[in-house]
Amino acid sequence: MAASIMDVARRAEVSTATVSRALRGLPNVSAATRERVLRAAEELSYSVSPHASSLASGRTGTVGVVVPFVNRWFYSQVLAGIDSVLRAHDLDLLLYNLGDERVHERFFSRMPLRRRVDALIVLNLPLSGAESEALVSLEVPIAVLGTRVPGCWHVSIDNAESASTAVRHLINLGHRRIGMITAAPGDPRGFTTPIVRQHAYRTVLAQAGIPYDPDLEVPGHLSIDKGASAMAQLLSLPRPPTAVFAESDQMAFGALRTLGRMGLRAPQDVSVIGFDDHETAELLDLTTIAQPVTHQGELLARQILDALSGGSEEPSQVVVPTRLVVRGTTGAAREHPSRYHSTPRPGPEPDQHSRTTAR
Incomplete structure (x- = not known):
């Protein structure tokens, strides 16, 4: 061989x-x-290889971007950052949306980007050892968001510390019954971010001497509607939480919608904290962990530009800081009244803005 x-x-x-x-x-x-x-x-x-040599010269003028879910807010914002930098340097973006497990497998079996791109950007994609090797074998510069791949440029946030900050904020407000609306546990492709954040949630509870209750973890699948359902499930518990950490702002939006439909308020009845600092978070006065999503895309594109121009000898590794943004949905812990167990009343459909963000 x-x-x-x-x-x-x-x-x-x-x-x-x-x-x-x-x-x-x-x-x-x-x-x-x-x-x-x-x-x-x-x-x-x-x-x-001759084709790798020609690609390294920038002959195609194209950078490939591989994304697991092109229709999700987070990835659309990262793509906007990438595209703004590439366009400013007269480079085209060739997008590969893997979508589901079947498309993921077909992509790596066919490697359709071979001989078509000068460089590659991979966004938060779980990669097996064989898949990492397949990408590296293309012999073009590769920048990766989230997942670390040996020999590749890398941009990420510290998910463990960021999630820990969210949970510690609730504990510091006196909350001891803290729920978590998680992303998508058990995804067959093995996305690690939800696992890291869940582990941080459990670790911080243990450090504070708070017993872990699995009933307080409910999946929200990164959507407004599922986040709303998750909050309803948490409030139906015999001992509902006094505070909830949602792994994304969009799930937090759904949680707030459920509170409103049940005649409850944040933070007077339940404190809610999200993650991302979505542009709607400030409008809804949502406390959240802010990460510079578009900026991460810009950093990835700049790493690629540096690589194509023969920049630093070794690929750079950048960890982007996050910050706690305290707004009006978190406050001091209070006891739950019995009315928490009431059935959510019918409410108006989300306004047009809410429907747009859900896509």
């Missing part, structure tokens, strides 16, 4: 990006590193 660029990288103890630059004579590779790469390539009888 012919040697791959990953074999050379392992032999030379450098990243695949450094191997690619060294073999093509690009700048920002030290003489010692270049010599080590050349020696490893010679020992393994490795040669650069």
